[in-house]
Amino acid sequence: MLTWVDGHPQDAVPVADRGLQYGDGLFETVLIDRGQALAWDLHLARLRRGCRALRLPEPPIAALEADRDGLCALGPAQAVLKIILTAGGAGRGYARPQPPTWRRILSLAPAPEWPLAEYRDGIRVRWCRQLWFPDPALAGIKHLNRLTQVRARAEWDDPQIAEGLIRDADGSVVGGTMSNLFVVRDGALLTPGLRHCGVAGTMRARVMAAAAAQGLPVRETALSVMDCLQADELFVCNAVRGIRPIRQLGARSFAAGPVTRALQREIGPPWPAPGHGAGW
Numbered sequence: 001m002l003t004w005v006d007g008h009p010q011d012a013v014p015v016a017d018r019g020l021q022y023g024d025g026l027f028e029t030v031l032i033d034r035g036q037a038l039a040w041d042l043h044l045a046r047l048r049r050g051c052r053a054l055r056l057p058e059p060p061i062a063a064l065e066a067d068r069d070g071l072c073a074l075g076p077a078q079a080v081l082k083i084i085l086t087a088g089g090a091g092r093g094y095a096r097p098q099p100p101t102w103r104r105i106l107s108l109a110p111a112p113e114w115p116l117a118e119y120r121d122g123i124r125v126r127w128c129r130q131l132w133f134p135d136p137a138l139a140g141i142k143h144l145n146r147l148t149q150v151r152a153r154a155e156w157d158d159p160q161i162a163e164g165l166i167r168d169a170d171g172s173v174v175g176g177t178m179s180n181l182f183v184v185r186d187g188a189l190l191t192p193g194l195r196h197c198g199v200a201g202t203m204r205a206r207v208m209a210a211a212a213a214q215g216l217p218v219r220e221t222a223l224s225v226m227d228c229l230q231a232d233e234l235f236v237c238n239a240v241r242g243i244r245p246i247r248q249l250g251a252r253s254f255a256a257g258p259v260t261r262a263l264q265r266e267i268g269p270p271w272p273a274p275g276h277g278a279g280w
C-alpha cells in the first residue's frame with residue numbers, strides 16, 4: 001500500500017493529530033478504475049457536506065486532487081484510494097486551533113476481487129445486534145468516528161457472510177456496516193432515508209439516479225425488518241463493490257430479480273454485470 005501524508009510519501013502522523021485524538025475529520029473511499037477516480041464529484045460533495053457538518057472550512061480540493069493524481073500515477077490501474085482529511089494539529093482540548101489546519105492522508109491499495117457469483121447469485125447477509133443511534137447533525141456524512149460499524153462488524157467472523165444490516169433503536173433498518181440497502185417492492189425502489197443516522201453513499205446516489213432514469217419510482221422511507229423480509233428483491237451497494245444482490249438474509253432466501261439486474265447493467269463495469277462479464 002502506498003501512503004502519502006500532506007503530499008509526501010510517509011505512513012505516520014503526529015500523535016497530536018485531531019483525527020487520532022478526537023476522530024475530528026472525514027474520509028472517503030474511492031474506486032480507481034483504469035487509473036480514473038470513479039464518482040469523484042460525488043465523493044467531493046460528501047466531503048464538503050462533512051466539512052459543513054463538522055464546522056470545518058472548505059476541503060483543500062486542489063491539494064487532494066494533486067495527491068490523488070500523484071498516487072494514482074504510481075499505483076495499480078485498479079485500486080482503492082482512501083482519503084482521510086483530519087483537522088490537523090491538536091489545539092487546546094476539544095477547541096480547535098483557529099484557523100484549523102488540514103492534514104491529508106491518502107493511501108492506495110489494490111482493488112479487491114469482484115467474484116462473479118456475488119454479483120450474479122448474490123451474497124449472504126445477517127442482522128446485527130448493534131444499533132445505530134441517532135445524531136441528525138452527523139447523519140449522512142463520513143466522519144472518522146465509526147465505532148458503530150466496527151462493533152457491528154465484530155459480531156461475525158464467518159467468511160461466508162458478506163455484510164450485516166444495522167437497525168436504529170426504533171427497529172428501522174439503516175443499512176449495512178459498509179453499504180447502503182435497497183428494497184424492491186411492487187416495482188418501486190425503496191431505501192432508508194438516513195435523516196437520523198447512517199452514511200449516504202456515493203453509489204446510493206448513483207443507483208437512485210440510474211433508477212429514476214429508467215423510470216422506476218424511487219422512495220426514501222423507513223424500512224422495517226418485515227419490509228426487508230417481504231421484499232421482491234434486496235441489494236446492497238457501495239463505491240468499491242458496486243451492486244450486490246442479497247441471496248440470503250438471516251434464514252430467508254431471495255433470488256436476484258430484474259430490477260437489480262437492470263441497475264447492475266446500468267451502473268456497469270468494472271463490476272460484473274449482465275452482458276458485461278465473462279460467463280454472464
Ligand SMILES: Cc1ncc(COP(=O)(O)O)c(C=O)c1O
Pocket residue numbers: 029149175176177178179180198199200201202203204237238239240
Ligand atoms: C455505513 C456505510 N454506509 C454506506 C456506505 C457506502 O458509501 P459509498 O457508496 O460512498 O461507498 C459506506 C461505505 O463505506 C458505509 O461505511
